[in-house]
Amino acid sequence: MLGYALRRLLGVIPTFLxxxxxxxxxxxxxxxxxxxxxxxxPPEIEANLQAAYGLDQPVTVQFGRYLAGLAxxxxxxxxxxxxxxxxxxxGRGLPVTFGIGAAALLLALAVGIPLGLLAGLKQNGWxxxxxxxxxxxxxxxxxxxxxPVLALLFGLYLxxxxxxxxxxxxxxxxxxxxxxxxxxxxxxxARLTRGSLLEVLQSPFIRTxxxxxxxxxxxxxxxxxxPTLLPVVSFLGPAAAxxxxxSLVVEQVFGLPGVGRYFVQGAVNRDYTLVMGMVVFYASxxxxxxxLVDLVYGWLDPRIRHD
Amino acid sequence: xxxxxxxxxxxDDGLWIDARRRLLGNRAAVAAAVLVLxxVLAALLxxxxxxxxxxxxxWTLSPLTSPPSLDNGHWFGTDSNGRDLFVRVWAGTQVxxxxxxxxxxxxxxxxVAWGATAGYLGGRVDGWMMRVVDVLYALPYMFFVIILTVVxxxxxxxxxxxxxAVGWLTMARIVRGQALALRQREFVAAAVTLGLPAHRIIARxxxxxxxxxxxxxxxxxxxxVILFESFLSFLGLGVQEPxxxxxxxxxxxxxxxxxxxxxxxAPSAVLAALLLALNFLGDGxxxxxxxxQG
Numbered sequence: 001m002l003g004y005a006l007r008r009l010l011g012v013i014p015t016f017l018x019x020x021x022x023x024x025x026x027x028x029x030x031x032x033x034x035x036x037x038x039x040x041x042p043p044e045i046e047a048n049l050q051a052a053y054g055l056d057q058p059v060t061v062q063f064g065r066y067l068a069g070l071a072x073x074x075x076x077x078x079x080x081x082x083x084x085x086x087x088x089x090x091g092r093g094l095p096v097t098f099g100i101g102a103a104a105l106l107l108a109l110a111v112g113i114p115l116g117l118l119a120g121l122k123q124n125g126w127x128x129x130x131x132x133x134x135x136x137x138x139x140x141x142x143x144x145x146x147x148p149v150l151a152l153l154f155g156l157y158l159x160x161x162x163x164x165x166x167x168x169x170x171x172x173x174x175x176x177x178x179x180x181x182x183x184x185x186x187x188x189x190a191r192l193t194r195g196s197l198l199e200v201l202q203s204p205f206i207r208t209x210x211x212x213x214x215x216x217x218x219x220x221x222x223x224x225x226x227p228t229l230l231p232v233v234s235f236l237g238p239a240a241a242x243x244x245x246x247s248l249v250v251e252q253v254f255g256l257p258g259v260g261r262y263f264v265q266g267a268v269n270r271d272y273t274l275v276m277g278m279v280v281f282y283a284s285x286x287x288x289x290x291x292l293v294d295l296v297y298g299w300l301d302p303r304i305r306h307d
Numbered sequence: 308x309x310x311x312x313x314x315x316x317x318x319d320d321g322l323w324i325d326a327r328r329r330l331l332g333n334r335a336a337v338a339a340a341v342l343v344l345x346x347v348l349a350a351l352l353x354x355x356x357x358x359x360x361x362x363x364x365x366w367t368l369s370p371l372t373s374p375p376s377l378d379n380g381h382w383f384g385t386d387s388n389g390r391d392l393f394v395r396v397w398a399g400t401q402v403x404x405x406x407x408x409x410x411x412x413x414x415x416x417x418x419v420a421w422g423a424t425a426g427y428l429g430g431r432v433d434g435w436m437m438r439v440v441d442v443l444y445a446l447p448y449m450f451f452v453i454i455l456t457v458v459x460x461x462x463x464x465x466x467x468x469x470x471x472a473v474g475w476l477t478m479a480r481i482v483r484g485q486a487l488a489l490r491q492r493e494f495v496a497a498a499v500t501l502g503l504p505a506h507r508i509i510a511r512x513x514x515x516x517x518x519x520x521x522x523x524x525x526x527x528x529x530x531x532v533i534l535f536e537s538f539l540s541f542l543g544l545g546v547q548e549p550x551x552x553x554x555x556x557x558x559x560x561x562x563x564x565x566x567x568x569x570x571x572x573a574p575s576a577v578l579a580a581l582l583l584a585l586n587f588l589g590d591g592x593x594x595x596x597x598x599x600q601g
Binding site for chain 1: 449451454455456457458530534537538541542543544554557558560561564565568571572575578579582583585586587590
């Protein structure tokens with residue numbers, strides 16, 4: 001197990017360095033400097049600005065400095081929001097993004113897995129067809145369509161929930177964003193659980209359990225459930241990535257003060273350091289979660305770690 | 308392929324005839340195919356049928372925002388600037404379809420070439436080529452496309468190149484798996500014995516035999532690309548004026564939904580129908596061409 005964990009950890013490092021390098025050199029390859037858009041500056045001031053941000057150094061030195069900064073969590077200043085560093089902006093938005101994402105993930109697990117089990121147990125019955133059709137719709141219809149339509153329906157026409165906005169601790173403001181984020185995950189989880197259950201139910205050990213005359217309920221709970229849920233564990237990595245991507249849209253539509261909104265604003269304003277810092281942050285978060293999922297998976301399923 | 312009769316295995320186009328029969332027997336897939344066809348036709352013909360132009364402001368309206376109406380010829384209503392939404396929605400669909408087709412083509416070409424080469428050569432080359440795919444797979448590539456739009460500005464070409472360039476990974480993995488199996492087959496051994504160079508074997512013997520799978524995953528790539536492009540356009544990072552796309556129209560509609568809900572609902576409905584139909588069609592094609600996967 002320890003060897004497996006070390007191998008996975010070593011595998012993550014080159015990916016992380018590649019991400020940082022790609023983000024860094026892409027930004028440096030950008031046509032024009034970060035201060036070109038403003039009114040033409042006297043050359044002395046321009047030189048001072050360049051020096052203040054370290055832009056007068058060779059690119060390799062800049063990259064070295066950036067890596068050194070990263071090592072103690074310094075993502076640099078934001079070019080456009082002059083009084084903030086990238087790390088401060090992330091720190092401000094993170095509680096909102098994290099809270100919504102965690103709630104959406106829990107909701108998706110609580111709804112998606114039972115739906116998938118139901119569909120798989122009644123394969124080709126009406127419940128199966130209903131769940132799978134809804135799941136396909138949930139996967140196909142994008143969250144940036146679902147979000148405003150839900151806001152229109154429940155916020156404006158029915159008036160049950162606030163259309164947008166955020167008050168810390170207010171559950172009513174969380175409902176629509178969380179549901180919007182959770183819907184596609186519910187759909188994926190239902191499909192995944194159903195497919196996995198069908199495969200498990202065909203395996204020899206289930207046939208043996210049936211041949212012994214065990215109660216179908218006991219077969220499901222004691223024998224089929226655990227192996228069925230294994231693929232769900234490995235789906236949690238991509239799910240986290242999907243939640244982060246989805247939060248870009250949801251925070252925009254519902255006007256939430258999360259990380260995703262700073263990222264989109266940064267991209268629209270071409271705030272180089274902010275976008276780069278956030279990509280590095282998102283990437284390390286996703287890599288860390290994937291690594292965690294891999295380790296849990298290896299712990300649950302010995303076949304994986306001895307591969 | 309499994310599930311086919313001996314006769315159809317023996318004939319040259321057996322797989323395709325077989326697949327067509329299975330596809331036509333799948334009612335949901337046929338309905339989806341018809342819907343896709345109708346939407347493509349509407350996208351091509353819609354702007355021609357309407358009396359209005361894409362960026363023409365209808366000054367006869369007062370106020371400029373008109374709900375859907377048969378009388379004034381604005382069948383989907385107008386946007387906040389008095390431009391005809393019917394024309395804009397179908398022109399946006401055209402852009403979405405164009406980006407999707409080009410980006411899918413890019414990802415098919417790269418993915419098939421990469422996967423077939425890795426799978427056929429096998430061994431250490433295969434290991435390294437697939438390691439590259441694994442590393443790229445771990446990247447959150449939506450964020451990379453956003454970096455690209457920040458660095459190089461926002462253009463249609465950049466979007467489809469970027470999407471195509473990252474979309475090939477799944478295709479490469481699938482093709483590589485098939486190619487690994489194919490290289491064990493007798494006809495490949497025969498080609499090797501005849502002294503054919505590797506690139507000829509890949510082009511003449513490996514690639515034609517993975518086409519079925521490629522068609523299926525290309526069909527499933529198209530809605531993903533449409534989704535991706537609409538996502539970027541929705542955030543304001545994709546297609547720019549004077550062009551429009553479905554994602555952009557949804558974003559503009561969402562701003563006006565309190566006073567003019569049709570501006571949100573018309574592009575949303577078209578986008579949802581297009582994505583649903585393409586996904587159903589892709590699922591149907593997979594069942595038809597690759598029964599073992601279903």
